[in-house]
Amino acid sequence: xxxxxxxxxxxxxxxxxxxxxxxHLGCDVTISSSKDDxxxxxxxxxxxxxxxxxxxxxxxxxxxxxGIREYVATGKPLMGVCLGLQLMLSHSxxxxxxxxxxxxxxxxxxxxxxxxxxxxxxxxxIQWNTIAESRPWKDTPLQCCKSGDFMYFVxxxxxxxxxxxxxxxxxxYGGLKYCSSILHRNIFATQFHPxxxxxxxxxxxxxxxxxxxxx
Amino acid sequence: MAVGQSFDDKVIxxxxxxxIKGPNLVKGVLLEGLxxxxxxxxxxRFYYENGADELFYQDVVASLYERxxxxxxxxxxxxxxxxxxxxGGGIRSINDIREALRAGADxxxxxxxxxxxxxxxxxxxxxxxxxxxxxxxxxxxxxxxxYHAFIDNGREMTGVEVVGWAKRVAALxxxxxxxxxxxxxxxxxxxxxxLTKMVAKAVDIPVIAHGGPGKxxxxxxxxxxxxxxAVAVASxxxxxxxxxxxxxxxxxxxxxxxxxxxxxxxFGRITPCSxxxxxxxxxDSHISCRP
Numbered sequence: 001x002x003x004x005x006x007x008x009x010x011x012x013x014x015x016x017x018x019x020x021x022x023x024h025l026g027c028d029v030t031i032s033s034s035k036d037d038x039x040x041x042x043x044x045x046x047x048x049x050x051x052x053x054x055x056x057x058x059x060x061x062x063x064x065x066x067g068i069r070e071y072v073a074t075g076k077p078l079m080g081v082c083l084g085l086q087l088m089l090s091h092s093x094x095x096x097x098x099x100x101x102x103x104x105x106x107x108x109x110x111x112x113x114x115x116x117x118x119x120x121x122x123x124x125x126i127q128w129n130t131i132a133e134s135r136p137w138k139d140t141p142l143q144c145c146k147s148g149d150f151m152y153f154v155x156x157x158x159x160x161x162x163x164x165x166x167x168x169x170x171x172x173y174g175g176l177k178y179c180s181s182i183l184h185r186n187i188f189a190t191q192f193h194p195x196x197x198x199x200x201x202x203x204x205x206x207x208x209x210x211x212x213x214x215x
Numbered sequence: 216m217a218v219g220q221s222f223d224d225k226v227i228x229x230x231x232x233x234x235i236k237g238p239n240l241v242k243g244v245l246l247e248g249l250x251x252x253x254x255x256x257x258x259x260r261f262y263y264e265n266g267a268d269e270l271f272y273q274d275v276v277a278s279l280y281e282r283x284x285x286x287x288x289x290x291x292x293x294x295x296x297x298x299x300x301x302x303g304g305g306i307r308s309i310n311d312i313r314e315a316l317r318a319g320a321d322x323x324x325x326x327x328x329x330x331x332x333x334x335x336x337x338x339x340x341x342x343x344x345x346x347x348x349x350x351x352x353x354x355x356x357x358x359x360x361x362y363h364a365f366i367d368n369g370r371e372m373t374g375v376e377v378v379g380w381a382k383r384v385a386a387l388x389x390x391x392x393x394x395x396x397x398x399x400x401x402x403x404x405x406x407x408x409x410l411t412k413m414v415a416k417a418v419d420i421p422v423i424a425h426g427g428p429g430k431x432x433x434x435x436x437x438x439x440x441x442x443x444x445a446v447a448v449a450s451x452x453x454x455x456x457x458x459x460x461x462x463x464x465x466x467x468x469x470x471x472x473x474x475x476x477x478x479x480x481x482f483g484r485i486t487p488c489s490x491x492x493x494x495x496x497x498x499d500s501h502i503s504c505r506p
Contacts, residue, residue: 012344013343013344013347014316014321014343014347016293016316016317016319017293017297017319017321020293020294020297020319021297024297049343049344049346049347050343050344051341051344083344119415119416119419120225120442121225122418122419122420122421122422122444123419123420124345124346124390124420124421126228126346126390126391126421126444126445127225127226127227127228127268127421127444127445128226128228128268128504128505129224129226130224150226150505150506152268152298152299154299154346154390155346156345171224172223172224173224173225174224174225175224193299195297196297196298196299196321197297197298198263198297198298199297201297202297
């Protein structure tokens with residue numbers, strides 16, 4: 001059976017590579033800004049690159065803030081990538097404070113390495129970095145990975161979930177350990193880009209689809 | 216790098232840079248005298264499967280001619296490779312960026328349009344996110360020791376001083392800078408370490424070093440001494456591919472391929488090596504990179 005995947009389009013960032021990864025796995029992919037399409041999906045993905053506040057503004061404009069909350073309430077799987085992860089938190093410190101989707105309690109902060117005075121750790125972090133298990137990955141979408149696997153990251157902000165139990169993996173940049181993926185009920189989200197992390201990364205989408213098709 | 220500090224979680228990217236003219240991968244010396252090397256998709260595929268952290272297509276004549284063939288090359292590559300793909304050359308408008316992304320690029324690289332209209336960087340970064348916007352700076356050393364930025368692949372001087380320009384580029388919202396030493400490009404003499412370090416120190420966004428490596432040791436050098444955050448390699452890996460790994464791609468290549476067919480394995484000052492060779496060398500030099 002083909003998985004019906006809706007990639008949520010709120011006119012920010014590039015959806016091509018996420019679509020490419022899902023199609024590579026044989027999914028039936030729809031890119032849509034419509035709440036109705038979203039609610040009909042078996043799987044939904046919230047991608048995104050860009051500014052948190054612009055993203056929230058666009059999600060509101062498309063009626064997708066309520067749409068995503070309603071979708072999550074159905075218990076169907078939602079996956080977030082990069083900014084898509086950050087948007088799920090309660091709020092971001094970008095430009096003062098911006099409210100997020102508040103699906104996961106916690107906040108979003110900017111990397112700040114200015115106190116190092118050596119300008120070694122640039123912001124955004126743009127690099128392949130390792131992920132480490134912060135709770136067992138068995139029966140999670142990361143079960144195909146092992147601690148120390150490299151994934152592709154591009155971000156200036158990182159998430160701080162209020163509940164450590166939501167943290168699925170950690171990564172480290174400039175000596176700062178931060179949350180690089182979360183699993184919270186039917187929500188799975190990564191700070192890194194699995195669709196840009198080679199076939200190892202694409203496998204994460206496959207695991208996410210597989211795990212959720214069982215339940 | 217300073218002794219006694221841990222940089223374990225700083226991971227250097229090795230980026231395969233492919234210069235494109237029409238349907239072909241080309242390589243030139245000092246951005247002149249282009250040689251046809253083969254079909255870019257073949258090279259890109261090989262690099263993707265053999266450890267490249269990113270792919271970077273630069274259309275070297277796009278500012279002068281149309282560039283439909285690049286779109287096709289980008290689409291074909293993006294469908295098959297799941298690593299970041301940057302596309303540069305002839306990006307002059309928001310619509311050009313949108314088209315490049317739609318074809319499958321993850322980032323676009325801007326040079327000429329950025330220098331002519333610096334606000335374009337800001338507009339593009341606001342629209343697509345900083346991390347989508349790479350600004351290329353092509354630097355040529357002047358008699359007074361300063362570096363000036365050039366446009367149109369080193370053909371036209373602008374009188375813009377490089378370090379000041381890099382700071383402005385970062386302030387305008389670019390996500391990365393690729394700094395090319397036009398003087399070293401294709402020479403095999405090594406990256407311009409002084410130039411790279413000046414730019415890398417001046418900005419708080421990642422800086423990609425480009426132009427000049429003739430052996431794998433040069434790549435290690437521009438990281439440890441030039442403080443590059445990422446490195447772009449072209450001739451080194453292209454000649455390795457041609458000399459050691461190329462199959463029957465000549466048949467599908469258009470243009471002058473006599474250079475390829477000469478069967479040579481020596482390429483002037485350049486000692487070819489694979490991405491794996493480079494990464495093994497970085498690893499031995501205690502520079503973190505993805506295996």
